[in-house]
Amino acid sequence: MKKQLFLVVSIMLALGFSSCSKKMGELPQDLFKVTPNPLEVKGGKIDAKVDGKFPEKYFNKNAEIAVTPVLKYNGTETRGTTKVFQGESVTGNNQVISNKEGGNFSVASTFNYVPEMAKSELYLDFAVKVKGKEAPAIPQVKVADGAIATAELASASAGEIAPAITPDKFQRIIKETQEADIKFLIQQTTLRNSETKSQEIKDLTTAVKDAKNTENKEVSSLNIIGYASPDGPLALNRNLAERRLDVTASYLNSELKKMKANVAIGKDFTPEDWEGFKKLMEESNIQDKQLILRVLSMYSDPEQREREIKNISSAYTVIADEILPQLRRSRMQLTVDVIGKSDEEITQLAKNNPSSLSADELLYAATLTNDLTEKAVIYQRVINNYSNDARGYNNLGMVRYYQGNIDEALSNFTKAARIASDDASINYNLGLVALEKGELDKAEQYFGKSAGANADLNQALGTLYVAKGDYSKAKTTFGSTASNNAALMQILNGDYNAARRTLSAVSNPDATTSYLGAVIGARTNDRNTVYNNLRAAIAKDKSFAAKAISDIEFAKFMADETFMSIVK
Incomplete structure (x- = not known):
């Protein structure tokens, strides 16, 4: 049962x-x-x-x-x-x-x-x-x-976005400046021995002599300015300033003649030195200082300024004793050019005796060649000789990035960041690596610390926003940039006319440039544009043939004999 x-x-x-x-x-x-x-x-x-x-x-x-x-x-x-x-x-x-x-x-x-x-x-x-x-x-x-998968054509590769160099500070000519004052008594133009034998004057004349006798130095300029303090009649002060200029020039020419230095002297004068007066007042502790400075800002007429200041009787006595004597002077201004090594010298020393060059000279040497292998060798020598200088690591990483070795680039950028974590260019480069590896949040964090980087930050940020799928923000960020990534953004936004214009303006068109042109042709049913651009893309990079044959952008062309003859 x-x-x-x-x-x-x-x-x-x-x-x-x-x-x-x-x-x-x-x-x-x-x-x-x-x-x-x-x-x-x-x-x-x-x-x-x-x-x-x-x-x-x-x-x-x-x-x-x-x-x-x-x-x-x-x-x-x-x-x-x-x-x-x-x-x-x-x-x-x-x-x-x-x-x-x-x-x-x-x-x-x-x-x-x-x-x-x-x-x-x-x-x-x-x-x-x-x-x-x-x-x-x-x-x-x-x-x-x-x-x-057209959005995946967004690229942070060196062919599309340049990594940032941390530049050298090498200067072929370094200008050394020196000043010396000769003071005069009130309403006088006589040179006093105590003034011409001052340490300032000795140092200036020694600098002229050193420039004359040193191979890589030369006097760039030697100027004298005569001054009078801003008290008393303007005509008197003008005469005083001119006479102080002349006697100082006569003295200096005599000194130059003794040392057999053929240097031209530039000459000028300032009848009433209100700028010098203002500067000394700002630096002083004189009572009613702010009131006097207010007078200078309120009045431009010299005579009215003088009257108003003299009315402040408690301060004027101190001004007469402490400020005005410093303005009765002539000033000598010397500029000496220190001429650095030539490009040929730096190139040879970088190869044969890198330790004899400064870090900036070695970094500069790397800019004198376009060969990436040579650049890498020089940057390695910067690291060997100046291991605490982040620029050697960053710039070697830059070269490795250009060479497509992303892992070595990251290793060097990371070492650079350990030395200079706040450097904008180093953070920018770390952001590029993160973007290339698809680590978008990390890339955005690094780019956030890249303001002032020696690179096109908008290009990198625009590419990041394309990769994140935020095409509206990418459009704002790219602006008028003419690049493959900017054109890709326009294609994804459906703005095909703008994308055509952008692609035509790309400075170094490559296989991706042509492939994007083919995508525009497919989306606008323009067969000739598809064929011509695909031929160009595949001629530059054969891998685009395999990509095109599996790309759904070209689905309606798969049965087309011309299309198949191009991609096979």
């Missing part, structure tokens, strides 16, 4: 599942809409939202259906986020689908992009349970093709 009952129950269950399977069979593709379709890579991810419908009298009242988007590519698949729906008789918290009326539903997933996904298909997978037990699955339904 028990065996018969078990047999009856088994048959009923089997019939029940059979009935379920029959009623919940394959769903037609036209019940589903995917946004976007085809799928698109944005910010390194593929977002897919599927809106679907279960038809009337389809959904078993006792069933639960787990719907999972599945992206299939290159013989493998990635499963997305599962969402469960339930029939009217099921106890649970999932969306209920009516058996009689059917019901609309939505599922959404985000897939982390890998290059193989460029040629992929999106399916919906349906796992079924009836009364809590597994039931035959509903056949998978293909709902979209994918994915457009």
Whole structure:
């Protein structure tokens, strides 16, 4: 009896599942809409939202259906986020689908992009349970093709964005300046021995003699300015300033003649030295200083200034004793050019005796060659001789970045940052490496510390925003930049005319420039533009042939004989 009952129950269950399977069979593709379709890579991810419908009298009242988007590519698949729906008789918290009326539903997933996904298909997978037990699955339904990966053409490579050099401070000619004053008594123009024998005068004449006798030095200029203090009549002060200038020039010419130095003297005078007066007042502790400075700012007429200051009787006595005597003078100003090593000398010493050069001279030597291998050797010598100078590490990292060796570049940038963590150019370069490696948040942090870097920060930031999928911010950041990355941003924003103009203005067009031109042609149904640009891209870089044949941008050209002849 028990065996018969078990047999009856088994048959009923089997019939029940059979009935379920029959009623919940394959769903037609036209019940589903995917946004976007085809799928698109944005910010390194593929977002897919599927809106679907279960038809009337389809959904078993006792069933639960787990719907999972599945992206299939290159013989493998990635499963997305599962969402469960339930029939009217099921106890649970999932969306209920009516058996009689059917019901609309939505599922959404985000897939982390890998290059193989460029040629992929999106399916919906349906796992079924009836009364809590597994039931035959509903056949998978293909709902979209994918994915457009054009955004992945954004590049931080050295061919697109230049890394930043930390520059040398080498100067071929260094200007050394020196000044000396000769003071005069009130209303007098006589040179006093105490003044001509001062240490200032001795130092200045010694500097002239040293410039005359030193091979890499020469006097650039020697000027004298005669002054009078701003008290007394203007005509008197003018005469005093001119006479003080003349007697000082006569004395200095005599000294130059003794040392046989042929130096031309420039001459000028200032009748009333109000600027000198103001400077000395600002530096003084004189009572009513601020009141006197206010007078200078309120009045421009010299006579009125003098009257107003003399009215401040308590201060004027101190001014007469401490300030005005310092303004009765002549000033000698000497500039000597110290001429550094020639480019030829620096180049030879960098090769044969690098330790004889300063860090700045060695860094400068690297700028005298365009050969990256030679630059790397010189920067390594900077590191060997000046290991605490971050510039050697950063600039060697820059060379490795240009050479495409990102890991070595990162190693050197990191060493540079240990020495100079706040350096804008070093942080910029670390940001480029992070961007190239797809570490977008880290790149943004480094770029945030890169203000003032010796590089095009807007180009790097614009590329970062493209990589993050923020095309609006990228547009603002790029501005009028003419680069592949800027044109890519315009393509992604659908501004194809602007993208054409940008590509035509790229200073060093490469394979990517041409490939982007082909994408514009495909999106605007211009076959000749597609063909011509693809030919150019593949001629420059054969890898673009394989990329084009799997690129959904060119899906409608795949059956075209001309297209296939270009990419094969």
